[in-house]
Amino acid sequence: MSLVSAIVPSIGATGVVAGKRRTFVVQSVRSVLATAAVDIEVIVVAGLEMPVTTVDELRSLGSQVHIVDYHQAFNFSAVVNLGAAHATGEHLLLLNDDTEVISGDWLTKMLDACGPGVGAVGAKLLFEDGGLQHAGHTYRTSLDHVGFGLPGDSPGRRDVLSRRREVAGVTAACMLTPFAVFDAVGGFTELLPGNYNDVDYCMKVRMAGWSIVYEPAAALYHFESQSRVAGIHPEEIELIQRRWLTHLVDDPFTPAHV
Amino acid sequence: MTVAPDTPADRLARWTAADAAIGLAAEGEQLRAQLAERIAETADLRARLAQLGNRIAQVESENAEFRRVASRVPLRSFTRRLYRKARSVAAARRSR
Numbered sequence: 001m002s003l004v005s006a007i008v009p010s011i012g013a014t015g016v017v018a019g020k021r022r023t024f025v026v027q028s029v030r031s032v033l034a035t036a037a038v039d040i041e042v043i044v045v046a047g048l049e050m051p052v053t054t055v056d057e058l059r060s061l062g063s064q065v066h067i068v069d070y071h072q073a074f075n076f077s078a079v080v081n082l083g084a085a086h087a088t089g090e091h092l093l094l095l096n097d098d099t100e101v102i103s104g105d106w107l108t109k110m111l112d113a114c115g116p117g118v119g120a121v122g123a124k125l126l127f128e129d130g131g132l133q134h135a136g137h138t139y140r141t142s143l144d145h146v147g148f149g150l151p152g153d154s155p156g157r158r159d160v161l162s163r164r165r166e167v168a169g170v171t172a173a174c175m176l177t178p179f180a181v182f183d184a185v186g187g188f189t190e191l192l193p194g195n196y197n198d199v200d201y202c203m204k205v206r207m208a209g210w211s212i213v214y215e216p217a218a219a220l221y222h223f224e225s226q227s228r229v230a231g232i233h234p235e236e237i238e239l240i241q242r243r244w245l246t247h248l249v250d251d252p253f254t255p256a257h258v
Numbered sequence: 259m260t261v262a263p264d265t266p267a268d269r270l271a272r273w274t275a276a277d278a279a280i281g282l283a284a285e286g287e288q289l290r291a292q293l294a295e296r297i298a299e300t301a302d303l304r305a306r307l308a309q310l311g312n313r314i315a316q317v318e319s320e321n322a323e324f325r326r327v328a329s330r331v332p333l334r335s336f337t338r339r340l341y342r343k344a345r346s347v348a349a350a351r352r353s354r
Contacts, residue, residue, distance in 0.1 A: 085267075086266050183269070186277030188277075207284070245288055246288060
């Protein structure tokens with residue numbers, strides 16, 4: 001099976017999960033290496049803030065873990081692109097550092113879903129309390145996560161949350177994409193440093209003729225925004241609309257009420 | 259002949275250029291879609307304007323017909339007779 005390059009942007013943030021303090025990136029990479037079941041390299045793109053002890057801890061996890069330093073102002077897209085620029089795998093796995101794998105066969109399921117004609121595959125992401133954070137994107141009325149906040153085991157209307165299906169887009173918090181696709185569409189746009197860069201990526205991929213797939217058998221926890229406070233800027237909304245507005249409002253994949 | 263593998267810097271430069279080209283094309287498509295929508299709106303407004311023009315012509319034509327019919331009524335002699343009758347009735351009442 002082909003090599004997967006996991007790209008994990010991180011500043012080495014810490015937080016409390018289930019009553020215990022953890023360094024998110026260390027736990028995330030540890031869970032990836034323990035469950036990957038495929039050839040994998042992990043490229044942690046480390047911001048200046050990352051403590052040296054965290055870097056050392058990451059290096060101690062195995063020779064598959066590589067650290068790439070990022071010394072500029074925060075730009076998620078630039079960080080992802082930098083990691084991908086150092087990747088040697090045929091597939092890129094974009095992964096937030098505040099994630100933890102739940103289902104053991106998650107990566108093989110994602111690879112299985114990433115067949116011919118597929119440009120990106122997303123996973124099911126749950127909050128710490130088991131609530132649903134992500135089951136694919138929907139862009140019909142707003143840029144949103146399908147089924148956000150529902151119980152994690154909810155099947156959703158017409159089973160949209162519990163079956164593999166084509167979607168409008170998936171979050172970059174956990175996204176598998178062939179390197180060739182990433183290369184063809186120019187990676188992530190650095191014009192969107194914080195938000196909607198995954199929406200833009202998925203639109204570029206779809207407009208180039210590939211599909212986006214949601215794979216619910218790949219389940220991970222996403223301790224969202226515990227490592228970075230999100231804030232949407234008007235210019236990000238303006239840019240995403242300037243590029244894709246007519247396509248965004250025409251979301252053919254999600255029924256009106258999930 | 260072997261091709262040298264591209265460096266991270268090569269890749270980043272290539273992606274920046276590709277993203278800019280794709281972004282420009284997408285924005286161009288959106289502008290064309292917006293323009294098509296505005297052209298359709300203009301055509302719709304023109305059609306509504308033409309409808310209003312037709313309605314104005316119809317109302318004016320009806321007004322002309324009203325004027326023609328109204329002019330046939332001999333208004334002056336009719337009112338003169340009416341006033342004469344009223345005066346004679348009033349005079350008769352006064353003399354009682």
